[in-house]
Amino acid sequence: MDLLRNVEEVVTKEELLNMKGGLAYLGFEPLWPIHVGWLVWAYKLAELKEAGFDVVILVATWHAWVNDKGDISQLRAHGEKVIAVLDKIAKFRYVYGDEIAKDPRYWELVMRIAKETSLARIRRATPIMGRRAEEVELDFSKLLYPVMQVADIFYLGVDVAVGGMDQRRAHMLARDVAEKLGFKKPVAIHTPIITSLSGTGRMEGTHREIDEVYALFKMSKSKPQSAIFITDGEEEVRNKIWAAFCPPREIKFNPVFEIAAYLLIPYHGPLEVGGRRYDDKSALEKDYQSGVVTPQQLKEAVAASLVALLQKLK
Numbered sequence: 386m387d388l389l390r391n392v393e394e395v396v397t398k399e400e401l402l403n404m405k406g407g408l409a410y411l412g413f414e415p416l417w418p419i420h421v422g423w424l425v426w427a428y429k430l431a432e433l434k435e436a437g438f439d440v441v442i443l444v445a446t447w448h449a450w451v452n453d454k455g456d457i458s459q460l461r462a463h464g465e466k467v468i469a470v471l472d473k474i475a476k477f478r479y480v481y482g483d484e485i486a487k488d489p490r491y492w493e494l495v496m497r498i499a500k501e502t503s504l505a506r507i508r509r510a511t512p513i514m515g516r517r518a519e520e521v522e523l524d525f526s527k528l529l530y531p532v533m534q535v536a537d538i539f540y541l542g543v544d545v546a547v548g549g550m551d552q553r554r555a556h557m558l559a560r561d562v563a564e565k566l567g568f569k570k571p572v573a574i575h576t577p578i579i580t581s582l583s584g585t586g587r588m589e590g591t592h593r594e595i596d597e598v599y600a601l602f603k604m605s606k607s608k609p610q611s612a613i614f615i616t617d618g619e620e621e622v623r624n625k626i627w628a629a630f631c632p633p634r635e636i637k638f639n640p641v642f643e644i645a646a647y648l649l650i651p652y653h654g655p656l657e658v659g660g661r662r663y664d665d666k667s668a669l670e671k672d673y674q675s676g677v678v679t680p681q682q683l684k685e686a687v688a689a690s691l692v693a694l695l696q697k698l699k
């Protein structure tokens with residue numbers, strides 16, 4: 386099993402390759418319906434499980450409440466629906482944020498981590514909650530969110546922290562604080578992010594770090610027009626893909642190409658495009674960039690394959 390395939394970044398590869406199993410974790414804010422971007426990490430977690438890791442998923446009810454996504458009981462109900470989909474991919478273990486928050490030891494960890502962290506660093510970590518630093522100024526609880534996410538890692542005893550690229554600041558903070566507090570330093574695996582179906586628009590004048598760019602322009606359930614939901618029917622999927630941003634010969638921030646490259650080819654391949662079969666993303670990349678594969682061909686192929694994949698998860 387190649388754990389390094391279809392990941393954007395591993396910190397560090399050597400540490401991961403030297404591991405013989407351990408606890409891998411990912412957290413999500415439970416809100417239904419989820420979009421297809423989530424499948425990228427779900428399949429990576431399934432690979433980790435297959436490789437012998439114990440995989441625990443944190444249903445982050447508390448964090449989602451802090452992030453204004455609903456009250457705890459509503460969020461738990463959303464979480465159940467997400468778990469029903471993940472169950473079709475692999476049997477993972479689940480813990481709930483509101484359960485671990487009942488333990489005083491959890492809050493002791495929060496305080497110890499906060500003591501080792503500057504306010505400036507916490508402000509820079511807000512992409513992990515899908516927000517810009519300016520947005521959290523009026524609600525102090527949101528500044529505790531990154532500290533809680535790091536506390537989750539130590540509380541659960543995580544060896545490998547998994548998340549999309551927009552989550553990297555939590556994991557880098559956990560690595561730094563682990564050293565200061567003498568805790569186990571987690572390896573971080575960051576999976577690729579699928580861009581919003583409407584693309585990024587014009588990005589000039591925005592000198593942003595890459596994880597901020599991802600947080601702003603990713604396919605996101607907060608922007609329903611940007612996303613293909615797991616609940617979308619065949620016609621909806623086809624219409625959305627048909628209308629999606631998909632510039633010819635351009636693969637960067639091209640959501641249709643990314644769905645093919647990061648989701649369909651690795652986990653539901655091979656992908657049949659314009660009469661050719663692709664079981665490796667670099668071949669499709671080359672053919673798309675040279676114009677051998679057109680946006681229309683790519684859209685047709687992605688829509689058909691995605692409809693079939695979603696069918697399996699319903």
Ligand SMILES: Nc1ncnc2c1ncn2[C@@H]1O[C@H](COP(=O)(O)OP(=O)(O)OP(=O)(O)O)[C@@H](O)[C@H]1O
Nearest residue numbers: 413414422515548549577578579603604605606607
């Ligand atoms: N577009 C995407 N492509 C790939 N992974 C994603 C995408 N969006 C989110 N993720 C990953 O899914 C996990 C949950 O993220 P998050 O709750 O922010 O997703 P979301 O559904 O877009 O929510 P929101 O709209 O509230 O930001 C994180 O690990 C994140 O990196």
Ligand SMILES: N[C@@H](Cc1ccc(O)cc1)C(=O)O
Nearest residue numbers: 412413414445448513534537
């Ligand atoms: N920050 C994550 C959710 C999360 C919450 C707590 C964690 O420990 C990990 C992840 C997101 O927005 O999706």
